[in-house]
Amino acid sequence: MFENKGRTEIEQLGEFGLIDHLTKNFGISNKSTVKAIGDDAAVLNFEGKKTLISTDLLLEGIHFDLAYTPLKHLGYKAVQVNLSDIYAMNGTATQITVSIGLSSKFPLEAIEELYEGISIACEKYGIDVVGGDTSSSKQGLIISVTSIGYADEKDICYRNGANEGDLLCVSGDLGGAYIGLQLLEREKNIFLENPNIQPDLEGKDYIVERQLKPESRKDIVESLKLMKIKPTSMIDISDGLASEILHICKQSNKGCNLYEEKIPIDPMTYDTAREFGIDPTVCALNGGEDYELLFTIKQSDFEKIKNNPDISIIGHMTEASAGCNLISKSEKVHPIKAQGWNSLKGIQE
């Protein structure tokens, strides 16, 4: 996949040379960035605000497969995955650090692709790259991103603030990233069996993009502010709706009723899941990687939100003793179980 652009061995640059080369086009767009790359530590100024920090590790063979993941997309996704955690606090993301471990199979041109994706994501979301580390790796590609942001104390949304009667809401639609992954895996396997068959992803752009190039929901955080809604709790959906709902219920010490018919699923997700013989609801509940926001709001905020096409009300919070329940389309009650992506096994459980 790196053949067309020439091949410059990274050793020729050395570590400092590589960092200089990759970061020379990174500008600074946030007033809070006092000093970015180039010293022992970045210096940030969040005077009067709370600082938010989150970090994620992305490993080749576990979190991504370079057989079907373009490096530019991967860089973009690595940033989005991390920003999503800052937005899930109802915060403003402003900086990231990026550490990369590289095996010798990657020429400079490949890493430039990766950094181009990082750069595009940062530009689009107004993020400054303020530090990082590069290292050789005996172990394929390793990406560790730490995201940094801020919020006024009164605006921060934790997972533990949901109250009985609160409405359970979710942005966008769910399950697409998971079913997109199934599609990519299928086409990879067909290709491995017969390299003459080209991948058939026609008409599947949306779900493939959901997997390869997710968008964190900065826009939802901004919309909520405009609507003057402060969620009582919030979390981003990285491990699947079921797992995230249980986090909110557990930390808020509440139960919930989730209505299957209310879960937003895109028609392409729905149809492709059916093609694969998978229940679309299961994709939404357990698939993960959608990076949508799950949050609870007071009932009194219902009027403000009810006509927003990008937010679905999917249930409500109950007392803890009532449990966490999924009400199926046939009105059966099932306890919600976390069967999210377990990255420690690297397989869907």
Added chain:
Amino acid sequence: MFENKGRTEIEQLGEFGLIDHLTKNFGISNKSTVKAIGDDAAVLNFEGKKTLISTDLLLEGIHFDLAYTPLKHLGYKAVQVNLSDIYAMNGTATQITVSIGLSSKFPLEAIEELYEGISIACEKYGIDVVGGDTSSSKQGLIISVTSIGYADEKDICYRNGANEGDLLCVSGDLGGAYIGLQLLEREKNIFLENPNIQPDLEGKDYIVERQLKPESRKDIVESLKLMKIKPTSMIDISDGLASEILHICKQSNKGCNLYEEKIPIDPMTYDTAREFGIDPTVCALNGGEDYELLFTIKQSDFEKIKNNPDISIIGHMTEASAGCNLISKSEKVHPIKAQGWNSLKGIQE
């Protein structure tokens, strides 16, 4: 190395179970930690101060060799390496995030050892663990630490503030970590050739500890404050004295004279280097991993510092056009060249 403590497979716990298990004993000791582990992001409060952020990646086979690195030491070192960057800004380190990638060869007991080292380092240095990520890895052990701290704006020491005539100072002694590594590598090779021969590290505790269990120089930052000295520039020595001096010279646009006879080298480092047929000065200049602080001070601060047993004055800054020079014991002038540890090659150049 993990045989004696039983073997619990990590899969049994799952990701959330593992995080809960490993972090249950981490307390909070800093007022600036508003919310540590358990939400999408940590929440920190540095009101009125600047926030400092630094990050490092440690990879098995590149940065450490588990053949002779106890996991407890490795956890301790991973923390120290990162704190060192915050101290090098003349800041106070307060929090870290720790992300770990684990292959299935590690049972829970091994990771508990690693976290015990992390925990001991955090307790000793007053650091809160406020987040992280755990993942399976197909690729050995991966450790990514981000350190967070703060400083008053007026106290921050960048690399670019050195002036002509400033005194060049270094804490502690140099070269020990490098020669300790040579010793460990030698004993490993002897063991591999003949497993009946036990490692002979007797009387070499100091240099072995310099390699396996370095201490970041929080104490020096505190001493400088007590002495009312603000360095004009500062950097920590991770890649070797030569490389770090060149960073200061380049970023400050100055030259320097470094006096070989003034470079602090411990007698054990000196003698062991001679045993290996290596010039002890080269160990200090190019060895790296000492995590001492290199800094410049105004000449008017000389009286305050001259009797401090833990700080050596090793040279002075000159105008840029004079170049960066090492004055040897025989009073020959050599231009200083960076030949530091190049982790992109994983070998000493």
